[in-house]
Amino acid sequence: MTLAELVQAAEALWAQWEALAANLASLEEWEAARVQLLGRKGRLTQLFSALRELPPAERAEAGRVLNALKERIEAALAAQREALAQRARLERLAQERYDLSLPGKWRPLGKLHPLTQVRLEIEEIFARLGFDVASGPEIETEYYNFEALNIGPDHPARDEWDSFYLGEGVLLRTHTSPVQIRVMKERRPPVRIICPGRCYRRDNPDATHSPVFHQVELLWVEKGLTFAHLKWVIGEFVRAFFGPDYEMRFSADFFPFTEPSAQVHIRRKGTAKWLEIMGAGMVHPRVLEEVGYDPEEVTGFAFGLGIERMAMLRYGIEDIRLFWQNDLRFLSQF
Ligand code: 2NL
Numbered sequence: 001m002t003l004a005e006l007v008q009a010a011e012a013l014w015a016q017w018e019a020l021a022a023n024l025a026s027l028e029e030w031e032a033a034r035v036q037l038l039g040r041k042g043r044l045t046q047l048f049s050a051l052r053e054l055p056p057a058e059r060a061e062a063g064r065v066l067n068a069l070k071e072r073i074e075a076a077l078a079a080q081r082e083a084l085a086q087r088a089r090l091e092r093l094a095q096e097r098y099d100l101s102l103p104g105k106w107r108p109l110g111k112l113h114p115l116t117q118v119r120l121e122i123e124e125i126f127a128r129l130g131f132d133v134a135s136g137p138e139i140e141t142e143y144y145n146f147e148a149l150n151i152g153p154d155h156p157a158r159d160e161w162d163s164f165y166l167g168e169g170v171l172l173r174t175h176t177s178p179v180q181i182r183v184m185k186e187r188r189p190p191v192r193i194i195c196p197g198r199c200y201r202r203d204n205p206d207a208t209h210s211p212v213f214h215q216v217e218l219l220w221v222e223k224g225l226t227f228a229h230l231k232w233v234i235g236e237f238v239r240a241f242f243g244p245d246y247e248m249r250f251s252a253d254f255f256p257f258t259e260p261s262a263q264v265h266i267r268r269k270g271t272a273k274w275l276e277i278m279g280a281g282m283v284h285p286r287v288l289e290e291v292g293y294d295p296e297e298v299t300g301f302a303f304g305l306g307i308e309r310m311a312m313l314r315y316g317i318e319d320i321r322l323f324w325q326n327d328l329r330f331l332s333q334f
Contacts, residue, residue, distance in 0.1 A: 001050050003058040009050075010069045013043055017073055027084050034077055044070055114334040115214055115323055118311045119196050122216050125240040126194045129233065131218065134193040136179035138200070142169045144178035149257040150286045164200050164211075172200035175304060177257065180219045184291035189298045190222035196307070207319045214307035219283070221293065221300030227260070227282060230301040234280065238266055241310065245269050250280075258302060259284045275313055278305035 001009075017037060024030050037044050047066055051059055112120070123133055146158055156162070157174065164172040179195040196216045203209040220233070231250065238248050246266045253263040258281025265274035280303035285295035308320050315334070317323075322330050 001053050003054060003062050006047065006050060006054065006062050007065055009047055010065055013037075013047065014069060014072065016043075017076065021076060021080055024080060024084065027081070027088065030077070030081055030084055037073055038070070038077075044073065111332075111334070113323075113331065114311050114315070115307055117334060118314065119214065119216065119307050122237075122241065122305075122307070122310070123194065123196060125237055126218065128240075129236060131192050131194045131220075134179055134183050134195050135197055136176075136182050136195070138173055138198055139166060140171060140173040140178045142171065144181050145171060145173050145175075148181045148287065148290045149177050150284050150290075151256045155256060162202055164202060173197075174201050175199050176215050176217045177302075177304070180217060180302065181287075181291060184219075184221065184293065189293060189300075190220075191300070192220050192222070194218045205321060207321070210308065210320050210324065212324075213320075215304055216307060217302060217304040219300060219302045221283065221288070221298055223298050225299045225301060227301070230280060230282070230303070233301075234264055234278070234303065238277070242266060242314070249274060253279055253281075255279060255281055257284050257287050258282055264303070277309070277313065278303045280304075 017033075020033050020036075024033060036042055039045065044066070047069075051062055051066070054062055127133070142158075145163075146152075146155070151157060163174050166172065176195040176197045176199060179197065180193065183193055183195075184191055194216055195218075197214065199213055199215050201211060201213070203211050205211065218233070220229070235248060238246055245268055247269055249265045249267070250262045251265070253261045255261045261279065261281035263276055264278045264280055265276050267274045281301065283300035283302055288295040288298065288300065308323060311317060311323070312320065
């Protein structure tokens with residue numbers, strides 16, 4: 001091969017590259033072209049090998065020609081690669097474009113269970129009156145659940161059938177009163193608390209009974225408290241929870257842990273039916289003594305209400321089992 005032939009071959013190679021470059025459609029094709037031209041067995045490499053066949057005097061000139069060609073091809077390849085990459089990016093972006101006419105994904109909003117809503121509402125009412133929220137264990141001993149509350153061993157509520165026993169002297173609490181016993185033993189009067197929580201009784205489920213239910217109990221112990229203060233607190237609650245259209249009535253009742261004891265009814269003004277909303281009373285002196293308070297020095301009152309019952313009265317729900325069936329047609333109404 002002569003120098004002239006080599007220069008011609010180099011020009012032919014450039015012409016070939018230009019034809020090839022015009023048709024490169026993808027990065028894969030670009031890579032194939034690069035290997036064809038610059039690869040270890042590529043055309044340009046072959047031309048460089050041909051240098052050896054030239055007379056030594058012509059090799060420098062031929063080398064310059066080939067190196068210049070190599071630089072041009074490399075620069076052209078780099079430019080081509082950038083153009084192809086840009087095209088690929090634009091194509092991908094075009095495919096990714098959002099179609100704002102597509103329907104959105106429907107994500108239903110969750111909300112609190114009606115019993116939770118009612119509990120929080122009751123907590124807020126009493127928080128405004130200065131009561132703290134206290135809680136305690138659902139697994140209790142007979143002492144806290146019964147004995148400290150003046151419920152002796154022969155009281156019918158101690159019967160196996162009314163409580164879930166987990167072992168000797170250990171049971172699921174049947175009310176939240178044991179929380180109040182625990183708090184009173186920990187603190188000195190004045191004590192002003194409400195105790196919301198889950199309770200358990202061995203009732204057969206029906207429209208008004210559930211073996212698991214929720215209670216809020218209230219306790220206020222301080223010097224000089226009377227039944228009149230109890231009526232005031234309950235009256236404030238009735239007005240806040242049921243509204244101004246209700247009147248309230250107390251009648252005599254009995255609980256081992258209060259004396260005197262009462263049940264409280266409310267009635268919408270102008271209607272006939274009285275609805276029972278809670279049991280209440282002045283804390284029995286024996287209960288005060290049991291927690292280390294002096295009944296000659298302080299008095300207290302307490303009441304207990306069922307959260308399910310409050311929710312049923314408020315919303316006109318006739319079957320307590322609806323709270324546990326988790327039917328969204330029911331739950332979504334609250
Ligand atoms: C009801 C009646 C009541 C109490 C709960 C109570 C707690 C202590 C001391 C005295 Cl530590 N009393 N709690 C008092 C009266 C009634 O609940 O029928 N609830 C649904």
